[in-house]
Amino acid sequence: MKTRPLGHGAPAVSAIGFGGMPLSIQGRPANEQTSIRVIHSVLGAGVTLIDTADVYCLDDDDIGHNEHLIAQALRSWSGSRDRVVVATKGGLTRPGGTWGRDARPERLKQACERSLKALDVDVIDLYQLHAPDPSVPFVDSVAALVELQQEGKIRWIGLSNVSVAEIKTAAAMVPVVTVQNRLNPFFREALETGVVEHCAQAGIGFLAYSPVGGGRLNQKLPSHPALGPIAERHGVSAHAVVLAWVLARAHNVIPIPGARTVEHALDSLTAVNVELSPSELAAVDQAEFSRA
Template sequence: MRTRSLGEGLLVSSLGLGGMPMSLAGRPSEEQSIAVIHAALDGGITLIDTADVYCVDDHDIGHNERLIAKALKAWRGDRSKVLVATKGGLRRPHGDWVTDARPERLRAACEASLRALGVDRIALYQLHAPDPAVAFEDSVGELARLRAEGKIAHVGLSNVSAAEIDTARALVPIASVQNRCNVIDRRAFEQGVIARCEALGIGFLAYSPVGGSRGRAGLAANAALGEIAARHGATPEEIAIAWLLARSPAIVPIPGASKPASIASILRAAEVQLSAAELAQLG
């Protein structure tokens, strides 16, 4: 698989794997999830994105991180080439998603993620979301301190604006930004987030690149996607991922998966080459 650069010299596969579907309610068996992760790694994917809150509730914190650590330990490939990115700054009380990016909470979350992943330093640690109740500089400042202490190698941001990227960069180098982005939800383009990442040499990790489980219906209803997919012998989801790859060299889509068959589709998407006319047709 081709590679793309994040900030600070990080080189990863042009597509990553999002771990969330393997750990929420209704998740697949551990055996199936490990098969999914191994299929991704065997296919050349070197970036796995997770979070401490990819779990059922607060009693299950770290489930996805532990799952990925177990899968990596059992994989026979070169683990040194795999970058695992995780996040802190949310909680899951009673299964809800609650922002909590207080400095002391981020520190505790980071240390818990170190244990869950079984590592001495997290390769890429991302602020999951700005917390309206906490000064953004305080949250990012704690990640800067964790980096200075050697607990984090690189800092990333998630669900942020272009202005917040600049605020964070004044405190610590930023390697990546992870926001929702797909052919239907283009706010990251429209609000200048991707352009700012391009200008600064920061990688943009596009989550929900096919819109999530609910977004797939929108893709299926998109006539242009359907026409182009038929032309390439592909699915609309594969074209949606190929569109992101074609739109900017800064973008690394991170589709989630819970079945090995989904990995095969993701890998096919990385090989689709859209023409200029097809890109214009999609807008």
């Protein structure tokens, strides 16, 4: 498996990570063993970055579902746990199954304690602010992560759903190792607003979330006219072409596709060996990816 630097002071990780969300939200596999098999399949294929969050669950009564699942999968995996970076997040809530924000410092500290227990670790590898909370000064949320790091509860600090200005504000307080924003051909705002470029220049790893478009839009890829010929030439799926396009955005981009089946999870990893030509990249750049 090819690797990419995760960010300042952190080790290189697999160039494609795994996102745990679909294994724990609405529509998740009914059987936990299925989910464990999916996680074991990517670990066995050389994935060394798993992304999760306390809120990857059904609702507030189910907080930590995905973190428990990942802890369980790592415990029962025959390979070396030491090579695997587990990234989790705090700062969101799931009241009644909806998505809310709560990044008050005291709430982030409680969430981190709960994540330590759910992940069954003494230190969280990478702890990410899930999203800025408009009702809390951004610097206060970041300061809570700094305190958690000083207390030895988290190794590296990451941000998610942030602007260049927010990255700069946080980076003035503490080394920011990763930024996790959405990036796929349907949603290119991370490119258009300069976040990817800023991270590349600042030595910050960019974790591309929903890299194949997310649960609904990814289903449009196999029939997309721009992707079919490219996929055929390389002998890979349309999803792999899109992931290769995401990887080609910059040297610091690490896509974290999610999947509920072993087949899909492993198919995505084939993208690390797909080198798209300049004209293939341009074809995806210029194609329309309708969100309708």
